[in-house]
Amino acid sequence: MIEIHLIILFMIGAAIIAVEAKDLLSSVIAVGAVGIGLSMGFLVLKAPDLAIMQLVAEVVSLVILIRATIRKDIPFSASGRWLFNTISTLIFVTVFIFLAYLAIKELPSFGNATMKVSSFYITDGLAKTGMENVVAAIMLNFRSLDTLGEATAIFASVVGVLAVARAIGRTKEVKDE
Amino acid sequence: MTVYILCLALFSVGLYCVLRKRNIIKIIIGIGIIEYAANLLFILSGYREKGRSPIFEADKLVVNMVDPLPQAVVLVSIVLGLSVTLLLVAIAIRIFEKYGTFDITKINKLKG
Amino acid sequence: MTLIVKTVTRITLGFIFLYGVYIGLTGHVSPGGGFAGGVIIALSFVHIMLAFGKDVALKRFKAYTVRFIVCLSALLLLVIVFAGRYGGPISSNVMLMGIKSWPIFNGKVAIPICEMAVVGAGLFSIFTALVLLSKKDKNAE
Numbered sequence: 001m002i003e004i005h006l007i008i009l010f011m012i013g014a015a016i017i018a019v020e021a022k023d024l025l026s027s028v029i030a031v032g033a034v035g036i037g038l039s040m041g042f043l044v045l046k047a048p049d050l051a052i053m054q055l056v057a058e059v060v061s062l063v064i065l066i067r068a069t070i071r072k073d074i075p076f077s078a079s080g081r082w083l084f085n086t087i088s089t090l091i092f093v094t095v096f097i098f099l100a101y102l103a104i105k106e107l108p109s110f111g112n113a114t115m116k117v118s119s120f121y122i123t124d125g126l127a128k129t130g131m132e133n134v135v136a137a138i139m140l141n142f143r144s145l146d147t148l149g150e151a152t153a154i155f156a157s158v159v160g161v162l163a164v165a166r167a168i169g170r171t172k173e174v175k176d177e
Numbered sequence: 178m179t180v181y182i183l184c185l186a187l188f189s190v191g192l193y194c195v196l197r198k199r200n201i202i203k204i205i206i207g208i209g210i211i212e213y214a215a216n217l218l219f220i221l222s223g224y225r226e227k228g229r230s231p232i233f234e235a236d237k238l239v240v241n242m243v244d245p246l247p248q249a250v251v252l253v254s255i256v257l258g259l260s261v262t263l264l265l266v267a268i269a270i271r272i273f274e275k276y277g278t279f280d281i282t283k284i285n286k287l288k289g
Numbered sequence: 290m291t292l293i294v295k296t297v298t299r300i301t302l303g304f305i306f307l308y309g310v311y312i313g314l315t316g317h318v319s320p321g322g323g324f325a326g327g328v329i330i331a332l333s334f335v336h337i338m339l340a341f342g343k344d345v346a347l348k349r350f351k352a353y354t355v356r357f358i359v360c361l362s363a364l365l366l367l368v369i370v371f372a373g374r375y376g377g378p379i380s381s382n383v384m385l386m387g388i389k390s391w392p393i394f395n396g397k398v399a400i401p402i403c404e405m406a407v408v409g410a411g412l413f414s415i416f417t418a419l420v421l422l423s424k425k426d427k428n429a430e
Contacts, residue, residue: 008183008217015187015210019194024202031206038213045220046230046243048320052312053252054216056328057259060412061209063335064266064419065202089196093189100188104181111226118246126233131317131397134231134242138249139322140400147400148370150253150324151407155363157260158411161267162356165418232320256324256408263415270422 011037032062188214201269201279212258223247298340305333313405317397323404331412362406
């Protein structure tokens, strides 16, 4: 399964460019490349539903990041206490990688998923719900309360953005008078 | 096993970006990279060798589908990650309106 | 925006909207579903605003109407899911999941329409709020 290795290597390369670029526009475009690489990865891993969703969500976040932030200026990155910051970051990331490796060793090897819960969804899916898409049957039918929670979370973020964005207009109108 | 280690390397690139950079937009980019790596790890753990996508078709076998349950969970996760990114961008614009800069060390020092 | 962008936007706008509705409504047979369809519908509205400017877009879709659609469809989704879960045998057979019941009350039509409305209108109102924010900043200088 060599394609998934190559796609993840491409994503790591684009992520390193996104982190280290001095120009904000270049790093935002590099994050777009990481997202599109992830969508290709989902397609290779036989998940077409997720590939569509990841592509359109990536486009929306790219549009908002470029439209709303690129006109502002880029500050100089002053460097104070550089040695202490680097050493503490390296220690933290090393400890995290070591503990995560101990956790990942417990997973079943790549390609042999143990599907204890999903076998119930696969064998009964078409007969009980009448939907051919098993992922849609799980989301709309077996676990529809999770879908309600997701719609609630989207609604909460819409309310949050409208609340943050409205207070500025009012303050500036009061100041102009 | 190598795939999981590569996915962990992607996660640590994003983690380094969140910890070390001083620009708020770079921190938002780092959070986005972390969320991509987390979703990828879920789908990698549910892959079956020579499997097929979880859609019933009339002429194919039912036996070797990949796991559909992580896919339903990650679908929710992608949408929620998008909402969190939009909220972060709105707060970052608000901070720029008030302080005039994106640098987090200067935001610490200014008052009012 | 230039003339090429405006002309191409006028032509392809209906196709993008139609594609979003198609992916949202046939989510139970093909990959897709309500959330992906809603995001594509929101992208078609965002396309108008990027190509023609914020005044033309806000004259067609007033801010009050968009927010009203978001709140109404969120309430409708809440009513549908709770009626199916706690309503007892009559409402669960009629509204949510029966394969042989009325088509409009199936899980295949009602819930995806509510999802598409919430996600589509919600993302468009977020984009409107963020664009208005940065425009005010440029006008005040």
